[in-house]
Amino acid sequence: MLPAPVEHAPDRLARALAPQITARLEAMILDGTLPPGERLHEQALADRLGTSRGPLREALRALEREGLVVSGGAHRGMAVRRLEAQEEAELYDARALLQGFTCALLAERITDAGLAALDARVAEMDAAIEAGTADAYYRQNLDFHEAMLDLAGHARTAGLYRSLVKESLLTRRRTLASTANMRDSNAEHRAMVDAIRARDADTARRLGEAHVKGGKRRWLGGL
Amino acid sequence: MLPAPVEHAPDRLARALAPQITARLEAMILDGTLPPGERLHEQALADRLGTSRGPLREALRALEREGLVVSGGAHRGMAVRRLEAQEEAELYDARALLQGFTCALLAERITDAGLAALDARVAEMDAAIEAGTADAYYRQNLDFHEAMLDLAGHARTAGLYRSLVKESLLTRRRTLASTANMRDSNAEHRAMVDAIRARDADTARRLGEAHVKGGKRRWLGGL
DNA sequence: TGTCGGCATGTTGTCAACAATGTGTTGACC
DNA sequence: GGTCAACACATTGTTGACAACATGCCGACA
Numbered sequence: 001m002l003p004a005p006v007e008h009a010p011d012r013l014a015r016a017l018a019p020q021i022t023a024r025l026e027a028m029i030l031d032g033t034l035p036p037g038e039r040l041h042e043q044a045l046a047d048r049l050g051t052s053r054g055p056l057r058e059a060l061r062a063l064e065r066e067g068l069v070v071s072g073g074a075h076r077g078m079a080v081r082r083l084e085a086q087e088e089a090e091l092y093d094a095r096a097l098l099q100g101f102t103c104a105l106l107a108e109r110i111t112d113a114g115l116a117a118l119d120a121r122v123a124e125m126d127a128a129i130e131a132g133t134a135d136a137y138y139r140q141n142l143d144f145h146e147a148m149l150d151l152a153g154h155a156r157t158a159g160l161y162r163s164l165v166k167e168s169l170l171t172r173r174r175t176l177a178s179t180a181n182m183r184d185s186n187a188e189h190r191a192m193v194d195a196i197r198a199r200d201a202d203t204a205r206r207l208g209e210a211h212v213k214g215g216k217r218r219w220l221g222g223l
Numbered sequence: 224m225l226p227a228p229v230e231h232a233p234d235r236l237a238r239a240l241a242p243q244i245t246a247r248l249e250a251m252i253l254d255g256t257l258p259p260g261e262r263l264h265e266q267a268l269a270d271r272l273g274t275s276r277g278p279l280r281e282a283l284r285a286l287e288r289e290g291l292v293v294s295g296g297a298h299r300g301m302a303v304r305r306l307e308a309q310e311e312a313e314l315y316d317a318r319a320l321l322q323g324f325t326c327a328l329l330a331e332r333i334t335d336a337g338l339a340a341l342d343a344r345v346a347e348m349d350a351a352i353e354a355g356t357a358d359a360y361y362r363q364n365l366d367f368h369e370a371m372l373d374l375a376g377h378a379r380t381a382g383l384y385r386s387l388v389k390e391s392l393l394t395r396r397r398t399l400a401s402t403a404n405m406r407d408s409n410a411e412h413r414a415m416v417d418a419i420r421a422r423d424a425d426t427a428r429r430l431g432e433a434h435v436k437g438g439k440r441r442w443l444g445g446l
Numbered sequence: 447t448g449t450c451g452g453c454a455t456g457t458t459g460t461c462a463a464c465a466a467t468g469t470g471t472t473g474a475c476c
Numbered sequence: 477g478g479t480c481a482a483c484a485c486a487t488t489g490t491t492g493a494c495a496a497c498a499t500g501c502c503g504a505c506a
Binding site: 061 | 238277281297313317320321324
């Protein structure tokens with residue numbers, strides 16, 4: 001019955017601006033609206049996003065710490081990060097390490113329900129491959145790895161892994177787009193899950209690392 | 224001969240304020256001036272550090288992303304992070320992983336000069352143990368690990384390792400302070416270096432992980 | 447006496463103006 | 477014709493004031 005506190009303005013959420021701006025900028029970078037190398041002009045971006053320079057600066061600094069944006073130093077402006085080949089290779093190395101760790105952890109901790117969930121996702125990806133829907137496979141692949149992180153229940157390494165993945169998305173390569181690559185990749189998924197099911201932590205770890213290194217190999221193959 | 228551009232004010236470096244504030248706050252947190260749980264009042268801190276709220280906010284957000292400060296959400300302020308036991312344990316896990324990787328890399332890449340440098344540091348720490356200078360050992364230990372990161376030449380994982388170490392320093396425990404612990408720790412150092420010298424990547428990796436896990440064990444032993 | 451609603455205060459979030467610096471251009475001098 | 481220096485502009489860095497929100501207190505009511 002109370003007439004809804006005040007609702008003076010039609011702000012639909014009344015949250016802080018900076019996090020919203022950060023999310024929007026991040027999306028614009030990852031979907032290519034702001035391509036690597038693009039100069040990020042504070043006033044222009046603030047106008048474009050309908051805010052002022054304050055929150056926008058905070059957002060840019062946040063993205064800088066995420067590795068999506070680089071600053072050339074004081075008074076020299078920021079730009080969308082352009083990933084060097086060396087950096088991308090190192091990113092694969094770090095992800096491989098964390099994937100191996102996650103798999104080893106899963107081999108020790110996972111429940112039967114968790115295993116069933118992973119199996120279901122692998123089957124899902126098989127279906128996507130047969131259907132030739134590379135886009136669906138791409139998303140399901142991200143979901144599969146996300147599920148592993150959740151099930152492993154190790155917040156610290158999961159956070160590191162997620163930040164590395166986000167960074168790697170700077171170059172939106174779809175190296176998995178070929179059917180052959182997708183088949184290879186999902187076969188590795190299945191092998192990882194099987195090792196986890198067998199509670200073989202060492203093998204699971206080795207396969208987890210090998211899977212990401214397989215991605216690196218597929219990336220190098222596509223140059 | 225040029226009369227030094229202008230030098231209108233005695234600012235000795237003319238750099239941006241936010242990074243300086245970040246460094247100072249970080250130091251204050253790590254040396255205990257701002258203990259875990261301490262509330263961080265923007266205006267009060269700004270006055271204390273002789274700046275305004277703008278740069279100080281940026282610094283706080285930077286420290287938040289480093290994991291040294293936590294925010295309770297909009298309008299609820301920030302505080303120095305208090306590390307839960309679970310979080311500290313996970314930190315050890317992640318560091319162990321990266322230490323193992325670094326050692327494996329060193330086994331493949333290190334030069335004779337690099338090996339000599341590591342040997343010298345291990346000997347240095349032996350001396351510190353005999354001299355009973357725990358403080359010196361503490362610093363030399365950090366330097367030793369820093370040297371390994373430099374020699375391994377893997378920027379991405381080195382960055383991750385450094386950030387994890389910084390985070391772990393939130394609880395300034397000196398678990399190595401006992402002579403027995405220091406001896407154990409340095410024996411592990413020597414074993415790691417020996418495996419690297421033997422170019423045995425697998426063993427080096429295993430020992431690297433074991434070393435940090437040894438630290439975890441020593442931490443658990445000290446409760 | 448316990449609980450709930452309204453209010454006052456203090457703190458963070460946002461904004462717009464001011465200051466300082468880096469960059470590109472233009473002109474003179476060699 | 478090329479190079480260097482001074483200048484003007486554009487952009488970032490900083491500041492103080494204003495607005496919005498969360499917390500705690502106080503009083504009224506059940």
